[in-house]
Amino acid sequence: xxxxxxxxxxxxVGGVSKWAAGPSYGPVLxxxxxxxxxxxxxxxxxxxxxxxxxxxxxHVVTGFTTTGGTxxxxxxxxxxxxQPATLPRVDQLIIISRISPWCTIVKNEHGVTIGDVCSAIxxxxxxxxxxxxxxxxxxxxxxxxLKRTAASNFQLNQPQGAQAWGYYTPAQPGPDxxxxxxxxxxxxxxxxxxxxxxxxxxxxGFKAPNIFIMELTP
Numbered sequence: 001x002x003x004x005x006x007x008x009x010x011x012x013v014g015g016v017s018k019w020a021a022g023p024s025y026g027p028v029l030x031x032x033x034x035x036x037x038x039x040x041x042x043x044x045x046x047x048x049x050x051x052x053x054x055x056x057x058x059h060v061v062t063g064f065t066t067t068g069g070t071x072x073x074x075x076x077x078x079x080x081x082x083q084p085a086t087l088p089r090v091d092q093l094i095i096i097s098r099i100s101p102w103c104t105i106v107k108n109e110h111g112v113t114i115g116d117v118c119s120a121i122x123x124x125x126x127x128x129x130x131x132x133x134x135x136x137x138x139x140x141x142x143x144x145x146l147k148r149t150a151a152s153n154f155q156l157n158q159p160q161g162a163q164a165w166g167y168y169t170p171a172q173p174g175p176d177x178x179x180x181x182x183x184x185x186x187x188x189x190x191x192x193x194x195x196x197x198x199x200x201x202x203x204x205g206f207k208a209p210n211i212f213i214m215e216l217t218p
Contacts, residue, residue, distance in 0.1 A: 019044055021082035021113075028089045028111040034209055041086040041209045046114055049192030049215075054080065056114075058190035060216070061153050061181050063122045081115030090210050095121065095193065096203055097214040100183055101134065103204070104214075121190070121214070125181040135178065150182040187216040 029039060045051040046067060054067040067080050085093060089111030095104040106112050106120040130146070138146065181188070193212040200211040 018087070019046075019083045021084075025084065025087070025089055025111070028091050028109065030091050031210070034090055039088060039209055041088065041090065043193060043212070044083055044085050044087075044114060046080070046083070047085055047117060047193045056118075056190060058118050058121075060122060060125055060184065060188045060190060061156055063118075063126070065118050065122075081113060081118075083114050085112045085114055085117050086210070092210060093117065094204075094208070094211045095214050096200065096211070097216065098199070099187055099216060100125075100180065102128075102180060117193075118190070125184070126179055128180050130178040130180060130183055145185055146178055146182050149185050150178045153179070153182055184216060186218040189217050191215040191217040 029037070046054055046056050049056070051067075056065075056067050058065045085106075091107060091109050091111065093106040093112050095106060095117070096102075102124065104121055104124045106116050108116045135143065135146070192215050194215060195211075196213050197207040197211075199213060201207045204211065
């Protein structure tokens with residue numbers, strides 16, 4: 001039996017109607033409005049890792065993304081990726097991780113969706129390189145681990161990487177170029193988004209309802 005089509009998300013018919021994709025939601029809150037109102041955001045259970053019927057499988061290196069272990073007839077005819085990431089909907093999410101120094105900004109003026117989240121993370125970590133200063137800050141052991149991971153990821157994407165929503169695997173890195181995804185080492189599967197206001201304030205200097213912590217797993 002064939003597996004899920006790379007780069008697609010499928011949500012079962014029995015999904016929670018509250019999160020169904022569609023135009024019947026209220027206004028999209030902009031960043032300033034969100035802070036002024038002090039709104040509390042409900043995170044989509046799929047992104048929160050709490051939808052047992054539709055567990056999100058997202059591989060950050062290849063962009064292979066699916067939910068529920070099923071697939072649609074083709075890439076343009078699947079469901080799930082257009083569900084709102086939060087309710088109320090917002091035009092921007094800020095995603096950080098405890099195992100990387102970067103901040104991923106996810107934007108959509110019509111309201112950030114699950115597909116936007118996965119595509120933004122994939123693009124951020126595969127299209128951006130580790131800078132010389134970031135590499136120099138690592139100890140010798142961490143540098144060697146990053147080099148080995150980069151070589152492994154290079155082979156994983158041969159001859160052609162999988163497709164994330166709206167993004168294809170960028171040009172393969174040369175021997176002296178390391179991508180942000182290589183920094184993650186073996187933690188390349190998205191597990192969930194969560195909240196930690198204290199950590200967010202430590203990392204960013206402020207806390208906000210639309211800041212989420214990305215958990216990754218081997």
